[in-house]
Amino acid sequence: MHPRVIASVLGAVVAATGAAMLIPAAFSYLISDGHWLSFALPAVAALLAGGMVFALSRGRPSAYVSIRDVFLMVVLGWISVAAAGSLPFYASGLMSPVEAFFNAMAGFTTTGVSTTEELSPSLLLWRSMSQWFGGIGIVVLFVAVAPLVGFGAAQLYSAEAATPLAERLTPRIRDTAKVLTYIYVSLTVVLAAALLAAGMGPFDAANHALTTVATGGYSTRQGSIAAFDSIAVELVLVAGMIFSGTNFALYFQVVRGRFREALTNAEYLAYLTLILSATAIMTVSLYAFDYQQSPLTALRLALFQSASLTTGTGFSTADWDSWDPLSQALLMVLMGIGGCAGSTSGGLKVVRALLLTKNAFQDAFRMVHPRAVTALKLGRRVVPERLRASLMGFFFVYVATLVAGTLLMALHQVPLGAAFGSAFACLNITGTAPGAPGDPTFYAELPATAKLMLSLLMLLGRLELFTVLVILTPAFWRG
Structure with a gap:
């Protein structure tokens, strides 16, 4: 060293x-x-x-x-x-x-x-x-x-x-960092201007632009976005969250004039489909089971929370902890999947969920046709077998880490639901979950060792597990 x-x-x-x-x-x-x-x-x-x-x-x-x-x-x-x-x-x-x-x-x-x-x-x-x-x-x-x-x-x-299937935007890594910075800063400035136009004050607009582009979700108000009670603000933030949860490499393709390639990206299409499908199902569910005043009100709530929790931002316009079980379950699924690779979102990432789904269907196909040779593809790209193996390894480590985090929280005498929710929220870097983990007082009352353990889960989630876990292995320190 x-x-x-x-x-x-x-x-x-x-x-x-x-x-x-x-x-x-x-x-x-x-x-x-x-x-x-x-x-x-x-x-x-x-x-x-x-x-x-x-x-x-x-x-x-x-x-x-x-x-x-x-x-x-x-x-x-x-x-x-x-x-x-x-x-x-x-x-x-x-x-x-x-x-x-x-x-x-x-x-x-x-x-x-x-x-x-x-x-x-x-x-x-x-x-x-x-x-x-x-x-x-x-x-x-x-x-x-x-x-x-x-x-x-x-x-x-x-x-x-x-991230899986990582692509370098430019031949030199320093130029890549510059491109990412330009995109990031531009999104922040545009979003701040849009929030000002939507009626936010300068301080609120600046803070929410910073935390939206980062898909972080800190708000200047205790009631989060619900405190503004503005459809215009919500629509701007929905667009900001969706853009921020997109792979930044696609913006570089757009700037270079490769619109078709960017818009037909397999992960991007799956990402949009995920948000829109969840919004549609939750709209029906909220209107049918929560008796919202109108379908438009249900749509407004469902769209915002779908975008917020898919990207891991965590803004809220309603107490979704009191929603019907189906809507809550869908939001938990969205939190686990997350946004696109190459974005600021958390979770497994859409590309991994997509490849895991394709791999599962291929395994089922091979059971019927054991001699068939099938290639795992993402769009037109063939995924190497080495990457397929690492994908399965990542998913196992993700589940194992979530289980270990839940057990460690339970060791601190935290009820099972709250133990799982807090570990899930921190590992997926969403910061919220149904029940107690959605309330700041829950974390404030935790003992110091529990806070440190959740901090480690945040770091694991941000650096996608292996970057942190590798330094905990004996092989890392040998020789």
């Missing part, structure tokens, strides 16, 4: 986190909400500590960095950012160190779960910023500092963007 290289990267990301804190510090000072020192002091500390570690460990560039170094950089990078990002919450006096870390991890992983909604405007802004930075991923920062520490950024990108 190369400790100096790892230390220099961690120093850089901690310093960058400190620099980001200066924005809410200035905002707090301007509006006099009493928390500017809660940001200013941690910002200075993070800048000094991170800058010092970076300067002392930079040294001579290394010609080679092992894959073990890469995994450690990514995992420790996220933990370091969450630790540094938790300092304003702790310095505000509102949270204990573990609770502050839990909330920061929920922000940077875009899970969106919270232990309290009673925060000052500057702390609300910091929450939204943490989700926005977490959405694009620390990969962009890693790519920016890679030339300074002397190793190729392609390795970091592969570990960070651990």
Whole structure:
């Protein structure tokens, strides 16, 4: 391993986190909400500590960095950012160190779960910023500092963007990071402008644009989007969530003029079909069993929640915990599947669900025709057998991790439904689930060890399991 290289990267990301804190510090000072020192002091500390570690460990560039170094950089990078990002919450006096870390991890992983909604405007802004930075991923920062520490950024990108059938948008990884950043920033600016036009105030529009593009779901209001009671706002957010849950590579294809290729993408079509089908079924179910005032009201509720929970955003316009069982079950399925690979969404990802479904049908076909040779395809692309095997391995690890998380929460004497719901919400980085896990007070009352365990599940969900789990294996530390 190369400790100096790892230390220099961690120093850089901690310093960058400190620099980001200066924005809410200035905002707090301007509006006099009493928390500017809660940001200013941690910002200075993070800048000094991170800058010092970076300067002392930079040294001579290394010609080679092992894959073990890469995994450690990514995992420790996220933990370091969450630790540094938790300092304003702790310095505000509102949270204990573990609770502050839990909330920061929920922000940077875009899970969106919270232990309290009673925060000052500057702390609300910091929450939204943490989700926005977490959405694009620390990969962009890693790519920016890679030339300074002397190793190729392609390795970091592969570990960070651990998605199936990954495609590089440009020949150079740094150019790919630039493309992703331009797309991300553009979506944020357009969405903020649209929310302003829909009637939101500047502060609300800025915060909701940040958390929508990140599919994080933090809101400035305790009632989430229901507090605005605006069809225009809801429609803008539905569009924003659907766009943000789409593979960003498709936007690059559109910019390059490859409209047909983007619009006929197999995962994208399955993604839209999933949202629309769930909306249609829930509309009928809500109107029939929940006795909504009209089919249009049922459609309005169903469309928003389908988009919100498919993308893992977690915004709400109603207490869907009180909906009929069929609608709740559909929303849970949507949370588990998630959005597209290459987006900021959580869950299994639509491409994996699609390939798992195709593989199941193929297995059934082979039982009838045992000598048949069938290729697993996604659109016109043949999926290699190696990828098929890794897909099955991922699904097994996903289920095993969910089971382990549920058992560990039950070990803390959390009722079974809430134990499963909280583990499910954190692993899929949706931040909400039916029952107690949909209420911030549930997480606030958990013991410190349970909060740390759920923080680990958030990290596992954000980095898609294997990037984190690999460093826990004995083979990783041998030789």
